[in-house]
Amino acid sequence: MTSPHRPPHVSDQEARRAAAMLVSLWESDELAAAHQLPRTQERTLAVIDAAGHMTASALGQRLGSRASSVSRLCGRLESAGLLSRRRASHDRRRVDFTLTEAGKRALESVRRQRLDRMNAILASLDRPAQTALKRGLEGLGDALARLPRADCRRRPSLGGEQALAEEGEGAGEQA
Numbered sequence: 001m002t003s004p005h006r007p008p009h010v011s012d013q014e015a016r017r018a019a020a021m022l023v024s025l026w027e028s029d030e031l032a033a034a035h036q037l038p039r040t041q042e043r044t045l046a047v048i049d050a051a052g053h054m055t056a057s058a059l060g061q062r063l064g065s066r067a068s069s070v071s072r073l074c075g076r077l078e079s080a081g082l083l084s085r086r087r088a089s090h091d092r093r094r095v096d097f098t099l100t101e102a103g104k105r106a107l108e109s110v111r112r113q114r115l116d117r118m119n120a121i122l123a124s125l126d127r128p129a130q131t132a133l134k135r136g137l138e139g140l141g142d143a144l145a146r147l148p149r150a151d152c153r154r155r156p157s158l159g160g161e162q163a164l165a166e167e168g169e170g171a172g173e174q175a
Helices: 012-026 029-035 039-051 056-063 067-079 101-123 127-146 161-174
Strands: 083-087 095-099
Touching: 012 101, 039 056, 039 067, 039 083, 039 095, 039 101, 056 067, 056 095, 067 083, 095 101
Parallel strands: none
Antiparallel strands: 083 095
16 A cells, blocks of 8 residues: 555555665664764754754754753753853843854764765665666655645755765765
8 A cells, every 4th residue: 555645656665664774874873872972962963053043942843842851952962062052132032052163063073974884885886776876865855845844844954965976976986
């Protein structure tokens, strides 16, 4: 049985398998251990980084978390020197969170490690498989961009899509 949101030639099992592979690759436990940044903290930094700055309530909505949980999480990130908070000049009740330079470096390190791992896997594929994967991922990105705003706030950014594409092009030459 297929979902009404997918073409009939893609089964639920195939969709689940593809999603599981992508999530498994991106959220590898060995990478999480290597950079000592729990996924929840990593995601929080990534969401704030994408927005530039964010209030606790906006962050809670984006993460699907309660305000009290977000407050504790941001407090831990602030104590670790990865996040800073400041009152908005136009509304002293509003507190904005931004990444510190250390937070930006930590997030970039995580992204770089993930991209390095993905590039190593891409390099192990033959050229036709790399090309097919690249086309498929581009199509997926385009499809996500066409979703209504409630379903997909923006086209996903992993903080290095261009590097991934460039590495993928050179990977076939190395094999």
